[in-house]
Amino acid sequence: GTNYATILTETRGAVGLITLNRPxxxxxxxxxLVAEVAKATAVYDADPSIGCIVITGxxxxxxxxxxxxxxxxxxxxxxxxxxRAYSAEFGAIANVSKPIIAAVNGFCLGGGxxxxxxxxxxxxxxxxxxxxxxxxxxxxxGLGGTQRWTRALGKSRAMELVLTGEMITAQEALAxxxxxxxxxxxxxxxxxxxxxxxxxSHSQPIAALAKTLVNAAFESxxxxxLRLERMLFxxxxxxxxxxxxxxxxxxxxxxxxxxx
Ligand code: CAA
Numbered sequence: 001g002t003n004y005a006t007i008l009t010e011t012r013g014a015v016g017l018i019t020l021n022r023p024x025x026x027x028x029x030x031x032x033l034v035a036e037v038a039k040a041t042a043v044y045d046a047d048p049s050i051g052c053i054v055i056t057g058x059x060x061x062x063x064x065x066x067x068x069x070x071x072x073x074x075x076x077x078x079x080x081x082x083x084r085a086y087s088a089e090f091g092a093i094a095n096v097s098k099p100i101i102a103a104v105n106g107f108c109l110g111g112g113x114x115x116x117x118x119x120x121x122x123x124x125x126x127x128x129x130x131x132x133x134x135x136x137x138x139x140x141x142g143l144g145g146t147q148r149w150t151r152a153l154g155k156s157r158a159m160e161l162v163l164t165g166e167m168i169t170a171q172e173a174l175a176x177x178x179x180x181x182x183x184x185x186x187x188x189x190x191x192x193x194x195x196x197x198x199x200x201s202h203s204q205p206i207a208a209l210a211k212t213l214v215n216a217a218f219e220s221x222x223x224x225x226l227r228l229e230r231m232l233f234x235x236x237x238x239x240x241x242x243x244x245x246x247x248x249x250x251x252x253x254x255x256x257x258x259x260x
Contacts, residue, residue, distance in 0.1 A: 002043065006033035008058065009040050012193055014051040014200035016044035021058040026065035029086070029111045033068075038092040045096045048259065051200025051207070053096070054192045055119060056103040060185065063104040063128070064112025069137065086111065086143055090118060097208040099199050103192035104128045105185060109167070114143035117152070120211055122178065123192050124170040125185035130178065131167035151218060152178045203241035203257040 002009070008019040018040050020027040027033075037055070044050045057063035067086065075085075093100070093115075102119035108130045116122050116130075124130075132145040140146065141162065149158040153176045161168065173179045183191045199207060209232045217225050236242045240260040248255035 002040070004036045004040065006030060007036045007040060009043075011050065013197055014049060015193055015196040016040075016047070016050045016053045017193070018044075018053065018055045019058050020055070020064055023059040023061075025068065025070075026062035026107060027057040027059075027112070028065050028068045029115060030068040030071055031083075031086070034086050034089040034115075038089040041093055041096045041100065045098050048204075051098060051202070051204050052196035053098055053100045054103055054189075054196045055100060055116075056189060056192065057105055060106060060127070062107040062112070063102070064109070064115060065107045066110030066112050066133070067143070090115075090143055093118060097211070098204065099196075099207055099211050101192050101196055101199075103188050104130075104170075104179070105188055107167075110134055110141065110145070111143050114141060114145045114148065117148040117178070118144060120215070121180045122173075123188065123195065124173060124179040124182045125188040126170050126182050127185045128170040128173070128179075128182075129167040130170075130173050131165065132162050133165040133167070135163060136165040149178075152176060203239070203245065203255075204259045205239060206236055206241055206245075209236065 006020070006022050008021050010017045018037060020033060020037070022028060022030065022033060041053055044053050100119040102116035102122045104116050104122055105125045106127055106129070108116050108128055110133055113130050113132060132141045132149065134140050134145070146162055149161065157176065170179065170182045174182045213225070213229050213232060216228055220228070240258045244257060245255045
């Protein structure tokens with residue numbers, strides 16, 4: 001496969017695994033790392049043998065401890081503005097049609113947390129810690145933190161955390177719906193790969209529709225979301241895989257998806 005400098009990639013069956021790999025900087029998001037993640041997700045998205053993507057952090061200590069502070073420290077307004085720092089890469093990741101699971105070990109802070117929240121769902125190690133500490137650096141979240149925390153946690157707790165910069169535990173993140181499940185740290189990667197393999201065992205275009213709709217619930221009214229869901233639900237009846245799936249159920253067979 002491709003050689004990357006700041007990430008590791010490996011396929012496990014139908015799952016594409018991406019490991020953020022700048023352990024000396026707690027996997028913080030350098031521009032190169034984010035560009036490599038965008039590239040690797042696009043490669044997996046285009047690969048018909050891959051049905052789901054898992055993103056995790058190398059080492060036990062961090063998923064990603066934020067955007068790279070050493071890179072940003074001396075930037076001017078115009079530097080950040082012109083560079084549209086990170087936004088192209090986040091846009092590229094948001095356009096991936098295959099489901100992306102963030103398997104969060106250790107610190108998940110600032111841009112790292114915003115990145116995890118931009119994935120389709122988060123599985124957290126019991127040791128994970130989430131937060132938006134930007135305020136302690138004299139800046140604010142810039143990659144979705146003020147918006148996605150508020151949608152996940154409600155206004156009061158999101159406001160408190162963005163203003164104090166304090167972290168929350170995996171247990172609180174679970175109780176508030178920020179993460180799907182919490183698992184023992186030693187089992188996180190296996191669990192994420194198993195979950196991803198299950199997702200990858202389904203029809204890819206159908207999974208992409210399901211993912212699109214759940215994400216749409218984040219940014220539309222209920223009426224708009226229901227209308228879109230109904231249209232896409234009907235549209236599944238134009239696929240081969242819907243015919244295959246329902247026929248296999250009736251015949252008590254395992255479906256052989258065509259991804260068509
Ligand atoms: N950027 C660059 N380097 C980072 C980093 C980051 N976000 N986070 C940690 N590192 C580096 C440290 O500088 C240190 O490097 P050196 O060994 O060269 O000194 C190394 O990683 C290990 O970190 P610590 O020694 O600090 O480890 P610790 O165990 O004492 O603390 C921590 C861990 C609490 C996570 C602490 O590292 C920390 O607070 N990190 C910064 C978290 C943060 O503020 N993130 C927000 C970044 S801003 C942002 O993300 C903007 C945005 O929304 C787009």
